Amino acid sequence: MQENRKQARTVQEEASRERKFWRQNQLWSALLAVVVLFGMMGRTGLSVAPGAAELLLTMADGSTEIVEYSSIVSAELLENADYGTAAEGKQTRMGRSGTWEHPVWGSYTLCAYAACSNAVRITTEDRCYVVNLPSEEETDQLYQLIQDKLFDSR
Numbered sequence: 001m002q003e004n005r006k007q008a009r010t011v012q013e014e015a016s017r018e019r020k021f022w023r024q025n026q027l028w029s030a031l032l033a034v035v036v037l038f039g040m041m042g043r044t045g046l047s048v049a050p051g052a053a054e055l056l057l058t059m060a061d062g063s064t065e066i067v068e069y070s071s072i073v074s075a076e077l078l079e080n081a082d083y084g085t086a087a088e089g090k091q092t093r094m095g096r097s098g099t100w101e102h103p104v105w106g107s108y109t110l111c112a113y114a115a116c117s118n119a120v121r122i123t124t125e126d127r128c129y130v131v132n133l134p135s136e137e138e139t140d141q142l143y144q145l146i147q148d149k150l151f152d153s154r
Contacts (some may be wrong), residue, residue, distance in 0.1 A: 025090075047137070048103055048111055048131045053068060057131060075120055075121065075123070077140070078119045079118050081117065083096060085100065086098065087099045089108060089110060092131065100130075116132045116135055116139055118140070119131060119132040
């Protein structure tokens with residue numbers, strides 16, 4: 001009789017653990033769904049991805065540009081950047097990208113998040129790019145990375 005009680009208690013404990021497991025999984029699944037939904041809502045399509053040998057720029061329309069560090073002639077950190085006007089560019093509430101016109105730089109490629117007022121102007125042998133990351137701190141770090149790459153290549 002005592003052994004039957006032990007088995008019944010073991011079965012109840014097992015069922016309790018199983019219910020707890022599924023409740024936790026449901027909570028994690030719901031949390032994951034919320035995170036994915038918010039991520040998709042705030043997605044701009046913009047991306048500035050520093051790599052080992054180049055920057056990969058992804059524009060809002062999905063097109064990409066590669067800027068090899070070895071092709072960079074100069075880089076300048078811009079505070080409160082004036083981007084000029086869109087030529088074949090796109091502006092959304094989250095950012096700007098594409099081909100833009102500036103009175104001093106002329107035609108250039110822009111890939112910039114609206115949340116950050118600073119940017120890095122990169123000049124290569126044949127083009128000009130203006131890029132930033134979502135925050136001033138990240139943009140400063142990008143500028144420093146480019147400066148380090150320029151210094152290393154000389």
